[in-house]
Amino acid sequence: MSQHQEKARIIRFEQLSEHNVRLTLESPLIVETAEPGQFVMIRAGGSQDPLLRRPFSLHQSSSNGQIQIYFKNVGRGTDILARCKVDETLDVFGPLGRGFQVDKDKPACLVGGGLGIAPMLFLAKKISSLGKNHSRDLIILGGRTRGDVEPLVEDFKQFGLALHCATDDGSYGIKGFVTEILQSEQLAANTQVYGCGPDNMLEVMHRFCSERQIDCQVSVESVMACGMGACLGCNIEAANKDYVHVCIDGPVFNSEDLAWNS
Ligand SMILES: Cc1cc2nc3c(=O)[nH]c(=O)nc-3n(C[C@H](O)[C@H](O)[C@H](O)COP(=O)(O)OP(=O)(O)OC[C@H]3O[C@@H](n4cnc5c(N)ncnc54)[C@H](O)[C@@H]3O)c2cc1C
Numbered sequence: 001m002s003q004h005q006e007k008a009r010i011i012r013f014e015q016l017s018e019h020n021v022r023l024t025l026e027s028p029l030i031v032e033t034a035e036p037g038q039f040v041m042i043r044a045g046g047s048q049d050p051l052l053r054r055p056f057s058l059h060q061s062s063s064n065g066q067i068q069i070y071f072k073n074v075g076r077g078t079d080i081l082a083r084c085k086v087d088e089t090l091d092v093f094g095p096l097g098r099g100f101q102v103d104k105d106k107p108a109c110l111v112g113g114g115l116g117i118a119p120m121l122f123l124a125k126k127i128s129s130l131g132k133n134h135s136r137d138l139i140i141l142g143g144r145t146r147g148d149v150e151p152l153v154e155d156f157k158q159f160g161l162a163l164h165c166a167t168d169d170g171s172y173g174i175k176g177f178v179t180e181i182l183q184s185e186q187l188a189a190n191t192q193v194y195g196c197g198p199d200n201m202l203e204v205m206h207r208f209c210s211e212r213q214i215d216c217q218v219s220v221e222s223v224m225a226c227g228m229g230a231c232l233g234c235n236i237e238a239a240n241k242d243y244v245h246v247c248i249d250g251p252v253f254n255s256e257d258l259a260w261n262s
């Protein structure tokens with residue numbers, strides 16, 4: 001697998017809601033090998049402050065050499081990125097990690113909660129391009145409120161897969177959690193479920209799928225310093241009580257391979 005460090009020019013800046021931003025970057029080398037579920041490390045700001053790169057899922061990757069990231073402004077690094085302007089360049093390293101394993105013979109159920117929606121757009125594109133029958137494919141998106149979901153809906157609709165939405169406050173889609181929609185679906189036994197979102201959401205998905213012997217892949221987060229297996233900062237516990245690096249063994253894992261806390 002080849003990684004690249006690129007000076008990526010910002011070609012589009014979209015403020016999708018109060019705190020959520022999408023950047024489109026010119027990144028022709030990273031595009032070449034990028035797979036859904038992989039991530040990039042981005043240095044926020046030209047100086048060494050903040051020192052560490054920040055990890056972001058590949059939200060989209062296009063054959064015209066462009067990648068997108070979609071992020072929430074939560075701290076120093078993301079605040080710098082949220083103030084970037086078109087034509088500025090960012091130091092981007094990637095693609096990193098193991099992405100989603102897609103099986104074109106299985107119905108797909110994509111579940112994105114909050115910022116976990118980010119990698120699902122690239123995954124939806126890949127699944128829609130497989131030339132498979134999409135009648136049993138499904139995307140479920142959710143967030144706290146309308147602004148977390150609605151600005152992305154048209155982008156997902158272009159792929160022609162069935163789409164269901166939920167918000168905690170009921171301002172868009174059903175009032176409730178994405179996991180409630182998942183639990184109400186009659187999934188075929190050979191469905192491949194893909195999830196990204198908060199830990200408690202992923203744990204509910206894992207238990208639901210495990211009880212039904214449905215395959216479930218989850219993309220998990222961890223604080224990361226290097227993104228390359230060198231610092232041990234991203235270790236999480238595996239089901240076998242061993243530890244795995246989120247950055248090189250993941251961020252996507254079969255949910256059965258991880259230790260779940262409760
Ligand atoms: C593989 C991977 C993919 C990611 N993809 C996305 C994405 O597509 N969109 C997106 O918005 N975010 C994503 N994140 C989270 C993102 O990296 C953090 O939000 C970002 O690093 C915060 O940097 P900051 O300097 O703004 O915040 P800091 O000032 O460093 O921290 C601000 C707050 O955010 C918390 N925080 C920092 N890093 C993380 C983290 N990794 N997970 C959860 N909380 C964190 C801190 O504990 C603190 O409370 C991803 C993380 C990983 C590991």
Ligand code: FES
Pocket residue numbers: 223224225226227228229230231232233234235245246247248
């Ligand atoms: S982030 Fe350094 S080992 Fe994973």
